[in-house]
Amino acid sequence: MATYFSSNALKFLKGLKRNNDREWFQARKDIYERGLKTPMLALVNEINEAMLRFAPENVQPPQKAMMRIYRDIRFSKDKRPYKTNVAAWWARAGLEKTSGGGFYFHFSPDEVVIAAGVYMPEREQLLAIRRYLVDHHTEMRRLLAGKKLRSLMQEFDGRRLTRPPKGFAADDPALDLLMCQQWGITAHLPPETALQPTLLKDIIERFKVAAPVVALLNAPLAPKPKRPLF
Template sequence: MASVAPHYSPEAFKFMRGLKRNNDREWFNTRKAIYEREIKAPTLALITAINEAMLRFAPENVQPPQKVAMRIYRDIRFSSDKRPYKRNQGAWWACAGLEKTSGGGFYFHFGPDEVVIAAGVYMPEREQLLAIRRHLEIHHKEMRRLLNSKKLRSLLSEFEGQKLTRPPKGFPPDSPAMDLLLCRQWGVSAHLPPSAATTPTLLKEIVKRFEVAAPIVALLNAPLVATKPRKPLF
């Protein structure tokens, strides 16, 4: 008998809705066992299954599940918002060699209001931003072709992040790539209802979007990664 694909239970959805209303340590600590069983364990199982699929189309972004899973705890040291917990359980697949930077990768989160599936570069560092813009100035036609793919547009939408109002320094105002150079982030995302997380089709919904977005991630990472073989993870 075939095993059911990893997904979350209705109890997980109930926990996330409760956390949204009761974002405090006392509430969380009395229910930590529920978090470990209904949120953390299924997340690691889901990541493992996604990793297996990604070996086919984005092996450079496959990471150990414990590194992909994001902490539920917020860093509140320098924030005026002292709520201790995030309102979603996230996962981030960084590219090999860019784990400690903001290079291109794949993202998923499950929360009380929605499921988010995304891929691209969200907060590049200053040097990365310049490198990506220089790369896109040369490869702008390829980037547009990828973004305008009929299949991609049926599954994902382009980021609507803030853009510059004038050409970035060092680039000609009449550059044919200017629409892309004005961006501060590049990528695509999809927002699904939270109920999508509680069905066995969750894995399929994530993988098919990651796969169609993989060429965009690879193009954005091209100027950021060294061309050297990667050590095997397993």
């Protein structure tokens, strides 16, 4: 049976949003472990099984795909110790330590987010994607305009620049895509979506339709296969 979350999981996240401190969390850590972490790992495993059919390069072990609930507050003025969502990120194999194209899911007190794309590319990756889009912008536009994709997800704004990036012409046919600093699609659903038996189906349906976009964005970034020495 497909995994989904309980109403107590949503109640916990709402409580954590109001009481984001260690004393509150530690007193309820068992609720987090049983009601959120355990089903999240099971859900990731089920998503992995489905992704083998349409995005095998992005399958990740559940413990690696699931993000920690603990915030890194070392360099932040915001000292709240916990994230108020449970989330997972499916990086492409070989790009786990960088910011290649991948798939994302999170469940928070406010919403369920299902997304895919390249979010924080490194400088060299940003340049590589832009150069690739110069020659493949027509294909990218075709994918983003797909009827099924548009019925399930929306393109996000991409943190667009106000002027053409250095090294690219102002009259380039791909300029609107080149002005982006990130590329992808997302769906924002009510938090109660995570409490329904259809959660796995909702995620897979969107990941599958987004997979060609992720593959295109990863094309200039993916590690090249090693050539045999002999």
